[in-house]
Amino acid sequence: MNHTSFGLRRFSSVEELIADLARRKAKAKLMGGPEKVEREHNLGKYTARERIEKFVDPGTFMELGILNHSDQPGAEVKSPADGYICGLAKIEGRPVLVQAADKTVFAGAEGQVYIRKARSLKEYAVKRGIPIFELAEGGGLRMPDGMGSDGISASLPSREGLRHGRQVPHIVGIMGDSFGGPTWHAVTSDFAVQVKGTCMAVGGPRMLEIATGEKISNEDLGGWKLHSEKTAQIDEVAENEDECMEKMKEFFSYMPLNATEEPPFRPTNDDPHRIVDEVLEIVPTKRNRAYDMTKLIKTIVDDGKFFEIKPLFGRALITGFAHLNGRSVGIIANQPMRFGGAAGPDECDKAIEFISLCDSFHLPLIFLHDIPGFRIGSKGEQQRIPSKIMAWNQALAYSTVPKLSVIIRKSIGMAYSNMCGPGLGADFVVAWPTAEINFTGPEVGINVVYGNQLIDSENASEERKELLNQWSFDSSPYKAAAKHLIDDVIDPRDTRKFLCQSLEYACLKNGSKSERLLATWPSLY
Structure with missing residues (x-):
């Protein structure tokens, strides 16, 4: 073998070459040093x-790019793996791509080789249908790598990366302070978890102060409370890194590997025909309780x-994942503990994003109604609630997964309508006998229609009671059921049985697979 042509004159044997390779890789594994x-x-x-090591199945990590380093002159020896550790592995036996920013190399900031590697491996993952996990932190783009027309031109997001159309689940954990790139990845992912005490923002407080003069703490700029309660740019919060990784795995357990597959079934001994007597104690008979x-x-x-998504945002609406007879499902339900279940602009955004996610990854949708309407008023109008209500309806209209x-x-x-009433593509719409379905609630309706009449009435109290009784009758589900505007009125105790049976029929032809018409909606929807 002629080693000279490969620039390897100092090695006299293959064994020495192999030993040199081992030294190089061992040095890279030391990261930024002890x-x-x-x-x-x-x-x-x-x-x-x-x-x-903690995240993936033991012994499954196959690292790619370990011999990378910065292409900036003088930075080669200071940048093992160019600060980004990537490879293929398995989580609970399922193949994944996992990427982790190395805070010990240039504070986790991104260099050109880092960006090239990350982009290349993500494209490969999409090509081969492998889910993407990112354990994220870092200070954004390195100044030397991003400066100049060539630097910034090479650092911008790629068209292909932004148009993968939810082909594979993309799951991000914000494990440390994250600015620039990690933030872009988190807000465009399918699921993001933020560890308490970290900051996620476009730029850090120091850059913000230099650029704008604004002084602000990490927590106020991009802490977990901001993103979980107001911006909804994260889906869950974790107390520490271990909990963050567990929540990422739990989300993944409901997801298919890619858009060509159905979500995995979870074995259960829970009888699909189980009668749920407990519901009679949970739901009060009085409708205002x-x-x-x-x-x-x-x-x-x-x-x-039940695995809830965005539990601290738009809290009058509940979204999350569960299983029914082993099948992964998404659940959208009103929460009477908040605003009586009435939805506002945040609840609309929450519903739209969740419908898009479930439809893109073939999770049937279950809707549980207890909603008195929308929180209308000047504030809602200023937040464009009419547009958001109709976008929610449009998302339902385009969704093609089974819906109950x-x-x-x-x-x-x-x-x-927004809770998938008649006409919005539900496979079945049923009601409990306690259901009240109407254009408006009885009290409001009577005040609008009969307000002047009651003012002039000599016996307003008795007349109001009589009108309330009439409106209550008109609002019962039986008139809609009689005209086949809804499919049935069911015993509340049969709710689980109905859902499990209905899912079996709704998924008979194509499983739970959708046409994925919402896969190209922006990932914030």
Whole structure:
């Protein structure tokens, strides 16, 4: 063998070449060096490699790009793997791409080789139908790598990367302060978890102060409370890195590997025909009394397991995942504990994003109604609630996964449509006998239609009672059922049985597969 042509004159044998390769890889695995690794440990944090080791199935990580380093002159020896550790692995036996920013190399900031590697491997994952996981932190683009017309031109997002159309699940954990790139990835992912105490923003407080003069703390700029309660740019919050990784895995357990597959079934011994007597105690007979809808959901689904999405945002609406007879489903339900279940602009955005996600990855949708309408008023109008209400309806109209709709108590006005009432593509719409379905609630309706008459009435109290009785009758589900405007009125105790049976028929031809018409909607929807 002629080693000279390969620039390997100093090695006299293959064994020496192999030993040199091993030394190079061992050096790369030291990351930024022992002092920087210790600094991360002293902060109570894992290194990028430790995160991956804890995250994936033991012995499955196949690293790609370990011999990378910065292409900036003089930075080669200071940038093992160019600060981004990537490869293929398995999580609970399922193949994934996992990427982790290395805070010990240039503070986790992105260089050109880092960007090239990440982009290349993501494109490969989409090509081969492999889910993408990112364990994210870092300071955005490195100044030397981004400066000049060539630097910034090479650093911008790619058209292909932005148009993958939810071909594979993309799941991000914000494990440390994240600016620039990690933020772009989190807000365009399918599921993002933020660890408390971290910051996620376009630029950090120091850059913000230099650029605009604004002084602000990390927490106020991009902390977990902001993003979980107001911006909805994250889906879940974690107390620490371990919990963050567990929540990422739990989300993944409901997802297919890619858009060509159905979500996996979860074995269960929970009888699909189980009678749920408990629902009679959970839901009050009086329609103005609140109750916790999550208790009702957990009573109905397999083994009482419900994984809520965006629990701190738009809290009058519940969205999340569960299983029914082993099948993954998405659930959209009103929460009477918040605003009586009435939806506002945030609830609209939450519903749209969740419908798009479930339809793109073939999760049937279950709707549980108890909604008195929308929170209308000047504030809602300023937040474009008419547009948001109709966008919610459009998302439903374009969704093609199986959809089942159960009216628990109230479904009033346009909100009846938004909760997948008749005409919005539900496979079946049924109601409990407690259901109240109408253009508006009895009290409001009577005040609008008969207000002047009651003012002039000599016996207004008795007349109001008589009108309320009439409106209550008109609002019962039986008139709609009689005209086949809804499919049935069911015993509340049969709700689980109805859902499991209906899903079996709704998924008979193509499983739960949709036409994925919402896959190209922006991922924030």
